[in-house]
Amino acid sequence: MTAPVLRIETLDLSVxxxxxxxxxxRRAEIDAHFEAARRSKPGLWNGRILLMHSHEIESACLWGSYFETDFASFMAWRDFGFVDPGINNCFALGALQGSDGGYVMGVMGGGTANAGKVYFPGGTPDLNDVVGRRxxxxxxxxREVQEETGLAPDQFDIDPGWHCVPAGPLIALLKPMRARETAEQLRDRIRAHLALEADPELADVYIARGEADIHPMMPGFIQTFLRSAGR
Structure with a gap:
């Protein structure tokens, strides 16, 4: 069954x-897995990230509790098949949309953990996203949109709510961000920004206007979102 796209108005998230x-x-397996990954992608960094161990969605509110862990454990959990069913990766992405309706996504660079994947800028939260215990x-x-694309938030009309796509262990929160420029203009600006970076996170930019533009390297939650957006 295709995951629904839910409207979320309020987030109540703690750590x-x-x-x-x-x-x-499984520490030894995790460390060995990460070291093997680093041999092919030396730029991988075992930083601290946040995963979610409990959550509830009710009355357009997402309540959730995060905990801190290392990227190596997250990567092994993912690559071993999401082996702990009680854990979720709840992350935020900027659903960038041009003034002409086209959605603008990044193609992840070869040195990243998601090389070749096509989706909106953003990612798994980390300690930089913690304010107090929230x-x-x-x-x-x-912040992630600006870092990955060079596009400042004040260049968009940003919706106060979220589109939420629960997809098994993944909970994707998409923030609607509509630009005053067309999708093609945004793509050109992002490509110009990437050309100036020594080691850009994105390899290229992809435009999708609906279901017909679904790319095989898009995760399922992005495909679900695009199908819903075209209705």
Whole structure:
């Protein structure tokens, strides 16, 4: 069954202590897996990220509790087949849309953990997104969009809510961001920004206007979003 696209108006997200048995009990496997990945992608960094261990969606509000872990454990959890069903990767992406309706996405660079994948800028939250004990995905997505594309948030009309696509262990939160320029103009500006970077996270830019433009390298939640947006 295709995952629904839910409208979320409010986020209530916190971070606290949580002992993740997977990361503790399978430490040797996790470390070996990450070192093997780094041999082909030396730029991978085992930084600290946030995953979610409990959540609830009710009355257009997403409540959730995050915990801190390392990127190596996250990568192994993902690559081993999301082996702990009680854990979710709840992340925010900027759903960039041109004034002509076209959606603008990035093609992930070869040195990243998601090389070749096509989706909106953003990603798994980290410690930079924590304010007190709260997780601020609103600020996170604005920062990530600017870092990856060079486009400043004030160049968009930004919706206060979110489109949420729950897809098994993944919970994608898409922030509607509509530009005053066409999708092609945004693409050209992003490509110009990437050309100036020594090691850009994105390899290229892809435009999709609906279901007909679904790319095989798009994750399922992006495909679901595009199908819903065309209705």
């Amino acid at each position: 606290g202590s949580f002992e993740w048995d997977f990361a503790r009990k 997780v601020d995905l609103e600020s996170s997505v604005r």
